[in-house]
Amino acid sequence: MISSRESGVSKTKTISRRMFILSAAKVIIITGIVGRLFSLQISQGSKYKNLSDKNRLREWKISPQRGIIEDFFGRTIAANDQVFQLHIIPEQVEDFNYLIVRLRNIINFSNEEIKNIYKKKSQQKPWDTLIVSDNLSWKEFSKLNLFLHELSGVKPVLSLARSYPYAKDLVHVLGYVGEASQNDINKYQFIKENHVPGLRVGKTGLEKSLEKDLIGKYGVKRFEVNAFGKRIKELDYAQGKKGKNFITTIDLELQSYAQELLKDKSGSISVMDIYTGDVIVLASSPTFDPNSFIHGIKSEEWKKIKSDALKPLINKSIAGLYSPGSTIKPLVALSALEFDIASTKKKIYCTGDIELYGQKYHCWKDKGHGYMDLKNAIKQSCDIYFYDLARRLGVDRLAITAKKYGLGSEILKDFYFEEKNGIVPDTFWKKRVLGKNWLLGETLITGIGQGYIETTPLQLCLMTAHIANGGFKIKPRIIDDGSISYEQVRFKINEYLLNPDLKFSKEALEDKSVDFLQPMYRNQENIKFVQDAMFVSTNEPRGTSFGSRIDNKKYQFAGKTGTAQVKRITESEREADLKTSEIPYLDRDHALYIAFGPYKDPRYSLSILIEHGGSGSSTAAPLAKKLFKKVIDRHEIREQTRLSRGKLI
Amino acid sequence: MLRERLNTDSSSFFEKVKSIDFVLVFVVLLLGIISSFAMYSTDGGQLLYHTKSHIVRFGIFFMLFLTLSFVNTKIWHAIGYLFYFIILTMLVWALYFGVTASGSQRWIDLYIFNLQPSELMKIAIIISFAKFYHRIQTAEVNSIKNIIQPIVLLILPIFLVVAQPDLGTSILIAGTGVSVMWLSGLNLKYFIYSFLLALVMTPFAISLLKPYQKLRVLTFFDPDRDPLGAGYQIIQSKIAVGSGGLYGKGYLKGTQSYLEFLPEKHTDFIFTLFSEEFGFIGSVTLLILYAILIFRIGMIGFNCRSYFAKLYCFGFSSAIFIYIIINMSMVLGMLPIVGSPLPIMSYGGSSMLSTMIGLSIVMSCRIYKKELIA
Incomplete structure (x- = not known):
């Protein structure tokens, strides 16, 4: 009995000593956790704040509206016309190949066009709008709207595009626009600054030489998005600026x-x-x-x-x-x-x-x-x-x-x-x-x-x-x-x-x-x-x-x-x-x-x-x-x- | 004889209630409330399934905690091994007939809810170890026979849990067992030897890891290796915590979590969400609450007369500590991602049940602190 009591005392001593050592270790480790929290939240807080904003904020650029060109008497010779477009946001599409098959039933795509769509898709980010067709006929557009509920990720869009009402008579005066090439973007700062997917820029003539003023400034819609890229809410909208209008001396x-x-x-x-x-x-x-x-x-x-x-x-x-x-x-x-x-x-x-x-x-x-x-x-x-x-x-x-x-x-x-x-x-x-x-x-x-x-x-x-x-x-x-x-x-x-x-x-x-x-x-x-x-x-x-x-x-x-x-x-x-x-x-x-x-x-x-x-x-x-x-x-x-x-x- | 032993306690029920550690109860309740609010936030500020069931579970298990507190410590001592073997059997059962979810067979279908026996094993290992060491003399602790026996007790469930597979819980069980063995007075040299052995075995152990587990280890050392794949969780968790800053983004305003950048936010990453919304101040406050919890449990053990109660309380406080540290280190990017819940805060019935049973035994030790166990 005595030995047992002695043993009990020594057991208690041992456990208390060991517990003390363990507690000291715990204090050190908890200090370590607090230190880590301090490092993440205080020392690097602003860095992580930025990263978090980068996660949740996404900007969508709205194409700038091109300036109009008029003849001497104020008749519009280079106009912006309403066009029907078909946009796809690839990351919202479940099966892209299947979607294209579906779309081919609605819209007449040539094989060449299909190839271009895939090429374009591979060149941009999955949340960026993919402009599949920028000039649908009204018939195609209305048909598309009819099937829209079955086509996730597809957006029919009303947009503005350059048009030349007196087409052939003025083409040499005005020149024409086409999709901005990599060369255009590299060569001209103002195109680079204003570039949005599908942007049309002047290729020849006045459209090219007046580009800097005609191009305008794109608008920006800023959205909060979730991890899947879905837009949760619009935070702000910076309206773009319409390009400058020009009056020519041409009659x-x-x-x-x-x-x-x-x-x-x-x-x-x-x-x-x-x-x-x-x-x-x-x-x-x-x-x-x-x-x-x-x-x-x-x-x-x-x-x-x-x-x-x-x-x-x-x-x-x-x-x-x-x-x-x-x-x-x-x-x-x-x-x-x-x-x-x-x-x-x-x-x-x-x-x-x-x-x-x-x-x-x-x-x-x-x-x-x-x-x-x-x-x-x-x-x-x-x-x-x-x-x-x-x-x-x-x-x-x-x-x-x-x-x-x-x-x-x-x-x-x-x-x-x-x-x-x-x-x-x-x-x-x-x-x-x-x-x-x-x-x-x-x-x-x-x-x-x-x-x-x-x-x-x-x-x-x-x-x-x-x-x-x-x-x-x-x-x-x-x-x-x-x-x-x-x-x-x-x-x-x-x-x-x-x-x-x-x-x-x-x-x-x-x-x-x-x-x-x-x-x-x-x-x-x-x-x-x-x-x-x-x-x-x-x-x-x-x-x-x-x-x-x-x-x-x-x-x-x-x-x-x-x-x-x-x-x-x-x-x-x-x-x-x-x-x-x-x-x-x-x-x-x-x-x-x-x-x-x-x-x-x-x-x-x-x-x-x-x-x-x-x-x-x-x-x-x-x-x-x-x-x-x-x-x-x-x-x-x-x-x-x-x-x-x-x-x- | 047994009845006589059980009836040695003569204090009235009122005295027993008075001897409850109300600070501990208050801290547990507070953590429960905080966790309910956190869960409400993970549901995107709505009273949805996770929040509701978390509150219900916490309510039930909190009552269970208070009720079981009045069970005499002696009884826990008496059923120590039985408890262990029941859970062990359940682990075997889970391995063969268990419910599978996300690639792991961890649960037993109990009709009312699915029980994860590995969580209960975290408690069972402490009780059985406490009983084991309670019954041997100090001098005998370092004898070969008395070293082998607890190691076998420990290794059996670890193997069963690893086989599920559930690396996180098995690490927690191992950590708990080792810390109890340390408290029992096992010679320091064995810890050093086994540590060295583990170091040597590491490359071998890594080769045994499943590919996804290997990936996690690799990812831990370099999260930017694959920021959208394996490194995603660590990176997003660090961003969430870091962007919380000093004061946090505010309750229900944690963009990382409600925009779903944060994975597993109601279970393993609940601390990340809390930290994002309440910042450094909130996180440290939570850490202090846990520290109080651990400290109070230790104090209860310190004031107990019986060795069993002492070892149990010290063991359990260490276990809670290990759970918290592993979980936090993980979400703060200091350890590889292994599934390990944050006690009380994380969503999960078995984890909650296990913690509450564990706490009730601690409280029983407090109520029956003068009890001597033969």
């Missing part, structure tokens, strides 16, 4: 009319306000429907457009390069007068051809024009006279004038990235680019707008405008930003014309660029002479475009024809003297025409080019007659619109 009616004139032809028509530089018509043919690009063009259709020999994708007014032909002659004449190497009185006898530097040069008129003075040479477009004139002028001096008057450089480069420079050759240019010395014979053919010289139709239009406005530098524009008004320009020009001290520009003969609204002439009389020569060319018998004249003073215009050879004419062909229709299409000459009017107080200039159209006088000039009448008829209403808008500003 829709004239533009459509110009396109109509170019129908079944390949060519270009440009019309410009000679004072404000407003581009009123910028037509190019053939054309295509941009609306089919918006929702993804079918590859066959794309191939067809791309491989078309008449190049419908190219805006010929600004990106087509052509020899100016005889339309350069007024400028050659002007240059020669300005540099004082020619007299308007000098006469040359045209026999139809001339031999210079051991080479035979022909006039377009085989029999020759007989005695020609400068005015007559322009009027009847005598090549022999201009060979001589060019020979004496020299290509370098001609180039100075040509560049001043708008050739050889981009005109609307802020608006059209696809615009081309063209070539105004001089001796230095040839040495630099071709590495060869200039030949005198090349000067001669440059004098009649052949050879190396290449211009865009819009450049010719600008050149004509510069001649028509009396030789003042203008800055063409296609967006009416209200920066300068007709009245301001006239006021500025009159300052020069009425102030005898300012009548002569010292810099006219130097190879220097001229500031906006500064005179480019040395002697105003030289400009007047050229204007006059162009007038007689159209309005007097034997003028090359006499047949296309309008006698009514209100419409009367001055012009110059041009016929640009596309290939060298051999002696045998010259002998044969074939009619245009007898020559293979691609060998036919380009027909050109430049004009300004009304002659009494000019306001508009135009240029017309018909590819392989034959001669300027037979093909291009008659179009000018039709167009010019319409341009002048629209003048009144254009002025009213302009003035009322001016008042609003």
